[in-house]
Amino acid sequence: MAQVAFKVIRAGQMTTLQDGGRHGYRSYGIPTSGFMDALSAQQANFIVGNPTRETLIEMIQVGATLEFLTSATIALTGADMEAQLNGQSVRRFEAIAVNQGDVLELGKTTKHMIGYLAIAGQWNIPKVLGSTSTFLRANIGGVNGRQLQKGDIILLECKATAKTQSLPEHQIRAFAPGRKIRLMETAESNPELSHWLDSTAFTVTRQWDRMGIRLEGNTPSIQARHILSSPITVGTMQLPPDGQPIIVMSDGQTTGGYPRIATVIKADLPYLAQQPPGTPLHFTFVSTAQAKQTNMWTLQTIS
Numbered sequence: 173m174a175q176v177a178f179k180v181i182r183a184g185q186m187t188t189l190q191d192g193g194r195h196g197y198r199s200y201g202i203p204t205s206g207f208m209d210a211l212s213a214q215q216a217n218f219i220v221g222n223p224t225r226e227t228l229i230e231m232i233q234v235g236a237t238l239e240f241l242t243s244a245t246i247a248l249t250g251a252d253m254e255a256q257l258n259g260q261s262v263r264r265f266e267a268i269a270v271n272q273g274d275v276l277e278l279g280k281t282t283k284h285m286i287g288y289l290a291i292a293g294q295w296n297i298p299k300v301l302g303s304t305s306t307f308l309r310a311n312i313g314g315v316n317g318r319q320l321q322k323g324d325i326i327l328l329e330c331k332a333t334a335k336t337q338s339l340p341e342h343q344i345r346a347f348a349p350g351r352k353i354r355l356m357e358t359a360e361s362n363p364e365l366s367h368w369l370d371s372t373a374f375t376v377t378r379q380w381d382r383m384g385i386r387l388e389g390n391t392p393s394i395q396a397r398h399i400l401s402s403p404i405t406v407g408t409m410q411l412p413p414d415g416q417p418i419i420v421m422s423d424g425q426t427t428g429g430y431p432r433i434a435t436v437i438k439a440d441l442p443y444l445a446q447q448p449p450g451t452p453l454h455f456t457f458v459s460t461a462q463a464k465q466t467n468m469w470t471l472q473t474i475s
Contacts, residue, residue, distance in 0.1 A: 176217075176293050177241040177407075180320050181275065184463035185234035189295070189314040191423075192225025194303035198426045204406055205305035205313065208232075208287050208382060208422050211442035211468050212250035215343065216290035219267050221335040227297060227304045229320070235278020236289075236320060241268045243326075245292040245336060249317045250412070251284035251293075251446065260300040265344040265417030284446040285380075293330025298401035307423055308382075311451040352456040353440045355409070356463050360399065368392045369434055369455050374417070376469035382423040385444065387453065401427045407436035421445065437463040 181185075181259040191211070192204025195339045207230065214224035222228075229236065235253040242253050255262050256277045262268055268275065277358035278287060297304045297314065306314030313325060359368060379386035396411040404410065408420045412428035419436060420428075436444055437458065447453065458466075 174330055176243060176244045176291060176330050178234060178291075178326055179239045179241060180322055180326075181239050181325040182237035183320045183324075184231050184236040184276075184278065185321045186232035186305035187236045188230055189227050189297060189307070189422070190305045191227040191303055191322060192305075193422070194301050194305055194313070195328075195340050197301050198403070198405070201426050202301065202310075203423050203426060205307045205382075205422050206303065207288075208411070208445040209250055209288070209442040212286070212446075213288050213290075215265070215339060216247045216249040216288045218337055219249070219339060220245050220290045220292040221263065221337060222290060222292060222294075226290070227295040228291070231278060231287045231289070232285055234280045235287055237275065237277045238289075239292055239352055240274045240276070241272060241325070243269070243271050244270055246276070246337075247290045248278075248287065249290075250287040251281040253278040253281050253287045255279075265339055282448065285290075285433050285448050291328055291330075291338075293328035296327045296329060309423065313318070328336070350452070350454070351443070352454045353444055354437045354458045354463065354466075355434040356437060356460055357457060358408070358432045358435045359402065360411075360433055362394075364394055365392060365433050366392045366457055369409075369417075370457060374453045374455075376447050376451045376453060377416075380449055382421055384421050384424045385419045385447075387417045387419070390442055399430050399431055401429045402432065404428045404432060405435070407438065407441055408432050409434040409436065419444065437466060439466040439468040442468065455470070 188462030217226045218225045300312045374387040374389040377386045398411050398413040410418050411433045412430045416456050
């Protein structure tokens with residue numbers, strides 16, 4: 173086993189360690205956490221030869237700057253953060269060899285929200301309830317339950333020779349702009365609300381974080397009501413009294429008292445997670461059977 177190490181020179185805006193998530197604990201009130209855009213994260217791990225649920229670095233809007241203290245194999249996916257290695261531009265969606273002393277700098281993205289950096293190897297990070305994912309509100313996972321900070325030095329263990337892989341070309345083309353996000357009906361759905369969701373143009377608001385995404389659009393004619401707190405999951409769309417939907421994301425709570433009017437299908441959560449404030453969104457309903465047949469890896473990733 174060889175050791176890989178890097179130092180954080182600049183942490184960026186919201187840079188955390190995430191993996192495939194903390195599963196099996198929602199009944200105890202513990203969110204799944206993990207990748208916001210599971211497609212891009214899994215692709216990054218795939219390229220460097222890691223298991224697709226392996227820990228990596230997730231960066232929101234503004235990327236980090238890292239100095240590598242050893243050689244390593246890395247891959248960048250998700251939002252374009254105009255990555256530079258020692259001042260020279262590097263490409264996303266391919267394996268990149270870095271050497272001791274190399275500096276990787278990631279900047280700001282405005283087109284999409286989340287960038288990922290995978291490093292070949294197994295992270296020396298303790299697991300909390302089976303996951304290394306950082307959940308900031310509970311200060312668990314990642315590096316002492318917090319964002320990466322300037323001066324952090326992180327270690328990984330890896331094989332001397334990483335087995336890198338290439339993505340098929342069709343998986344690294346752009347998402348079609350303006351595509352409709354697919355929904356399934358759920359506990360408090362009804363024909364009038366479903367028609368409203370299917371026919372209304374919504375906008376992503378600035379109330380966007382790892383807990384949830386609030387939308388803005390014409391209010392429905394049906395008045396939203398409170399319900400007894402009931403289970404919700406990643407992708408659940410709730411309708412609060414103001415008539416503006418909230419979609420639960422990776423760090424979102426496990427129960428809620430607003431009507432659950434729809435659920436975003438799993439395959440479309442990566443696309444939703446990448447949409448910045450101001451983006452127009454449109455929805456369409458599919459059956460449970462159609463949702464189950466949709467494989468996230470058959471979708472195209474973002475440009």
